[in-house]
Amino acid sequence: MLISTTSVLDGRPVNRYLGVVTGEAIIGANIFRDMFAAVRDIVGGRSATYEKALAEARETALNEMQQRAQELGANAVIGIDLDYEVLGQNNGMLMVSCSGTAVVC
Secondary structure, three states, X not given: OEEOOOOOEOOEOOOEEEEEEEEEEEEEOOHHHHHHHHHHXXXXXXXXXXXXXXXXXXXXXXXXXXXXXXXXXXXXXXXXXXXXXXXXXXXXXXXXXXXXXXXXO
């Protein structure tokens, strides 16, 4: 499955548009991640724990979107947009969502 943030795929014209597909993943920040992130805030540097969790959530959302596109008979998703939001009480959850247009090339 080809995925792209662009609206066209070079050398692969769109034959059919199948509609918008989405994927979402919500991750919660547990107390240990929060403690280590707070330390990073004080001493500086990157939080590898949060970066890893964010990467996993992004992959989950993209995989879900691709699966929905495949169920429609698509072989590509174009015009992909990724969004990140904080949710929940005390902003303790992070949502990664993606959307794009399922197409047949």
